Amino acid sequence: MKRFFTLLFLAASWPALAQYVQDYKAEGDRAFVNKDYYEAAYYYLKAADGLKITKAVDLPYQSSSGKPQNGQKPGDQLYIKYKLADSYRLYENYLEAEPWYYQVLNDAQQTNYPLARLWYGICLRANQHFDEAIKQLExxxxxxxxxASSLALAEKEIRNCLFAKEQYAFPASIxxxxxxxxxxxxxxNYATIKRDENYWFTSxxxxxxDKRHLNRIYHLANNNTAEPEIIRFQDEEGRKEIEYGTPSMDPAGKRLYFTRWYKEGSKIVHAIYCSERQGEAWSRPRKLNSNVNPEGFSAIQPFITADGRRMLFVSNKPGGQGANDLWICNLDEQGNPTNSLNLGPEINTAMDEQAPYYEENTHRLIYSSRGFTGLGGFDFFESFGDLGNWAAPRNMGYPMNSAKDDLYFCPNVSHDGRFFISSDRESDxxxxLFEVTDKRYFVSGHLMDCSTQKVLTGATVSLVDSISKQTVKQLTLASDAPYSFRIDTKRPYxxxxxxxxxxxxSVPVDGNGKMMADTLYQPDACLQPFEVGKPIVIQNILYDYNMAxxxxxxxxxLDGIATILNDNPKLKIELGAHTDSVGSEEYNLQLSQKRAQSCVDYIISKGIPMDRIFARGYGEAKPIEPNSLPDGKDNADGRQLNRRTEFTVLKTDVVVLNGIKQ
Known part of the structure; x- marks a missing residue:
C-alpha cells in the first residue's frame, strides 16, 4: 500500500524516541534501510542541525558554498543532504526534497551522487516546474x-512534463x-464506497x-453531520497494530471485502479478507484463499463487480507484468475465489497499477497507474472492455489527475454528475477525499442544406481536435437525426x-459548446451545394461607381470564400465579375477583369495558393436579365442583377496559365 498508512503513528512516537538518540545519522541510516523514510527524514534533519548545515528551505535556489563547517568532513554534510532529500522523495514529499537535491547539485563533490539530478528533475516535475524539470532531465x-533503467525513467519523466504542460493549458471540464x-x-482519508445514502471509507x-492513528474502515451517513463511525469486527485479534482499509461490498450488502495489513519487522504483510454482516455487526474477518492470497505475496484493494460474481484486486504475485498488477477472480456462492487471472499487458505495466473500479453498464475500467505517460505519481486511466479484451488505456487528464498521487474512483449513484476520488495533491x-463535479457539455444540432433548409441525411460530422488535428469522434447522420458530441476538455475543437x-x-466550437458564426452563410449548421462548372453568385460584393x-x-x-477554400483544400475556382451594358464592351470587359482580379488578390492575401483561384472578367457578355425593357426603356432592376460577382468550381485537373483554363 502507500506510505500514508504509518506516518502519523511514527510522528507520534518521535518525541519519545529522540530523547535517547545519540547518533542521528546512524538512526537515519537504520530507518532508511528499513524503508521507514518518514522516520529517516526526521533523523537526517536532526543530523543536519547537528552539523550546522544550511537548511535548504532557507535558501531554496541559491548555491551553497559546499565548504565544511566547524571542522566537519564535507563528505558527511553532502551525505546527509542527499539522504535527507532521498527520504523526503521516497515518501513523496517533493516540496521538501527539491531544495535539498539542489544543494547537492551545487556541491563540488556532487559526482559522488550521479542520480541526484534525475531525482531533482522528478521533484521539479512533481512541484509543477515543468520547463526546469525538462532542462535538468535532459x-x-x-x-x-x-x-539503462535510470535513463528510461528520465525519458518517461520528460514525456510526463510535456504531457502535463498540455494538460494544464487545456484542463478537463470538471x-x-x-x-x-x-x-x-x-x-x-481515501477509498470511498457508497450504498443507498451511506458511505464507507478508510481513514x-x-x-x-487507543490514542493511536491506525487505518480503519469508517461509516458515514449521507447527511455528513455526525462523526464517522468506526467499523468493528467480531472477535478481532488482539494485535492493535493490525490495520484495515479499501472496502468493497457485494450487491446485497451482506459481505464486506477489504485489505488487512500489519508489520512484521521491516516487512508489511497485506492480504484481502471478507466479513459477513450479522444483523448490525460484522463477523470475524476471514482471509481469502490462495487464489488471491498466495503465501509470500501481497493482495490489496478488492473491488466487487455489480453482479457480485467477480472481484478485481491488486497483487504482486507471479504471472503479472511486474510490481503490482490488476487481477480478476470469480467468486462462488460463499464469496470465495475460484481462480485468478491477470488483466494483461494492455492494462498492466512493469510499474505499479492500483485501485480498480469497473462500470458494468459502460464496460469501463477506471484504475490508477504509474506506468504510462501522465502528470506524475499515480494517475487515473480508463479503458473499455469486457474484463477480457481491453482498449488502450487513456489518461483522464488534469484536473482529474495531478502531479501527485490520484487513486480510488467512486461514482455518486444518484447520477448527478458528481463522483469521488482520493488524492494527496493538497498534502505533503x-x-x-475530493468531490469531482462533471461540467462536460454537449454540442449538438441538425445539419441542413443551406438552400432548401432540409436535413442532410448521410452527411458526415466529425469532432476534430484543433491542436493535434486528430479526429476525436465521427458519425454519419441518419434521417432527421441530430449530431451530438460531448466536449470533455477546454481544448479548442x-x-x-x-x-x-x-x-x-469547418466551424470552431467555443468554450461553452457554441458554434462560432459562419461568415459566408447562416451561422446555423448548413452546407452549400455546388456543381462543377455551375456559377454561384456571391452576394454583397460592392464597388464604388466605375471603380475596382x-x-x-x-x-x-470574400473572407468566406477563403474559408471555403481552406476547408476544401482540393477545390479550384474561377472568380468571375460581370457588368451591365452601360459603357462600351471593351471598357466593361476591362472593368470586370480588374474587379475580378481585386477579389482574387484579396483572397490570395489570406493564404490561398494562386494556382487554386483565378480571375476572369466577362464584361456585359453574360447577362442573367435584360438590361432594357421590351419598349426600349432602361431596366434598372435587370442591370443591377447583371452587375454581379460569381465563383465557379472547376474540375480538379484544370491547369490555369495566364488566366486561361487549359
Whole structure:
C-alpha cells in the first residue's frame, strides 16, 4: 500500500524516541534501510542541525558554498543532504526534497551522487516546474553513463512534463474540491464506497480509545453531520497494530471485502479478507484463499463487480507484468475465489497499477497507474472492455489527475454528475477525499442544406481536435437525426461537416459548446451545394461607381470564400465579375477583369495558393436579365442583377496559365 498508512503513528512516537538518540545519522541510516523514510527524514534533519548545515528551505535556489563547517568532513554534510532529500522523495514529499537535491547539485563533490539530478528533475516535475524539470532531465540524460533503467525513467519523466504542460493549458471540464465536513481528518482519508445514502471509507484518523492513528474502515451517513463511525469486527485479534482499509461490498450488502495489513519487522504483510454482516455487526474477518492470497505475496484493494460474481484486486504475485498488477477472480456462492487471472499487458505495466473500479453498464475500467505517460505519481486511466479484451488505456487528464498521487474512483449513484476520488495533491504526506463535479457539455444540432433548409441525411460530422488535428469522434447522420458530441476538455475543437456535392465546412466550437458564426452563410449548421462548372453568385460584393476597389463589406464576404477554400483544400475556382451594358464592351470587359482580379488578390492575401483561384472578367457578355425593357426603356432592376460577382468550381485537373483554363 502507500506510505500514508504509518506516518502519523511514527510522528507520534518521535518525541519519545529522540530523547535517547545519540547518533542521528546512524538512526537515519537504520530507518532508511528499513524503508521507514518518514522516520529517516526526521533523523537526517536532526543530523543536519547537528552539523550546522544550511537548511535548504532557507535558501531554496541559491548555491551553497559546499565548504565544511566547524571542522566537519564535507563528505558527511553532502551525505546527509542527499539522504535527507532521498527520504523526503521516497515518501513523496517533493516540496521538501527539491531544495535539498539542489544543494547537492551545487556541491563540488556532487559526482559522488550521479542520480541526484534525475531525482531533482522528478521533484521539479512533481512541484509543477515543468520547463526546469525538462532542462535538468535532459542534462542528466546527456551526462549519465550508468544503468539503462535510470535513463528510461528520465525519458518517461520528460514525456510526463510535456504531457502535463498540455494538460494544464487545456484542463478537463470538471471541478475538483476537497470534501468538507467530517470526511477528512488529521490522517489519511481515501477509498470511498457508497450504498443507498451511506458511505464507507478508510481513514487513519486518531482512534480516541487507543490514542493511536491506525487505518480503519469508517461509516458515514449521507447527511455528513455526525462523526464517522468506526467499523468493528467480531472477535478481532488482539494485535492493535493490525490495520484495515479499501472496502468493497457485494450487491446485497451482506459481505464486506477489504485489505488487512500489519508489520512484521521491516516487512508489511497485506492480504484481502471478507466479513459477513450479522444483523448490525460484522463477523470475524476471514482471509481469502490462495487464489488471491498466495503465501509470500501481497493482495490489496478488492473491488466487487455489480453482479457480485467477480472481484478485481491488486497483487504482486507471479504471472503479472511486474510490481503490482490488476487481477480478476470469480467468486462462488460463499464469496470465495475460484481462480485468478491477470488483466494483461494492455492494462498492466512493469510499474505499479492500483485501485480498480469497473462500470458494468459502460464496460469501463477506471484504475490508477504509474506506468504510462501522465502528470506524475499515480494517475487515473480508463479503458473499455469486457474484463477480457481491453482498449488502450487513456489518461483522464488534469484536473482529474495531478502531479501527485490520484487513486480510488467512486461514482455518486444518484447520477448527478458528481463522483469521488482520493488524492494527496493538497498534502505533503497523505491522501484526502475530493468531490469531482462533471461540467462536460454537449454540442449538438441538425445539419441542413443551406438552400432548401432540409436535413442532410448521410452527411458526415466529425469532432476534430484543433491542436493535434486528430479526429476525436465521427458519425454519419441518419434521417432527421441530430449530431451530438460531448466536449470533455477546454481544448479548442472544431466541427467538420462533409457530404458529396456540398462544400465541406469547418466551424470552431467555443468554450461553452457554441458554434462560432459562419461568415459566408447562416451561422446555423448548413452546407452549400455546388456543381462543377455551375456559377454561384456571391452576394454583397460592392464597388464604388466605375471603380475596382473593394469596399470593406466586400472583404468580409470574400473572407468566406477563403474559408471555403481552406476547408476544401482540393477545390479550384474561377472568380468571375460581370457588368451591365452601360459603357462600351471593351471598357466593361476591362472593368470586370480588374474587379475580378481585386477579389482574387484579396483572397490570395489570406493564404490561398494562386494556382487554386483565378480571375476572369466577362464584361456585359453574360447577362442573367435584360438590361432594357421590351419598349426600349432602361431596366434598372435587370442591370443591377447583371452587375454581379460569381465563383465557379472547376474540375480538379484544370491547369490555369495566364488566366486561361487549359
Amino acid at each position: 542534462q542528466f540524460k546527456n551526462a549519465y553513463k550508468g544503468d 471541478d475538483v474540491k476537497k470534501l468538507k465536513g467530517k470526511w477528512n481528518s488529521d490522517g489519511s 487513519s484518523r486518531l482512534i480516541k480509545n 504526506c497523505c491522501l484526502e 472544431k466541427l467538420l461537416f462533409e457530404k458529396s456535392g456540398y462544400f465541406t465546412k 476597389t473593394l469596399r470593406q463589406e466586400s472583404k468580409t464576404v
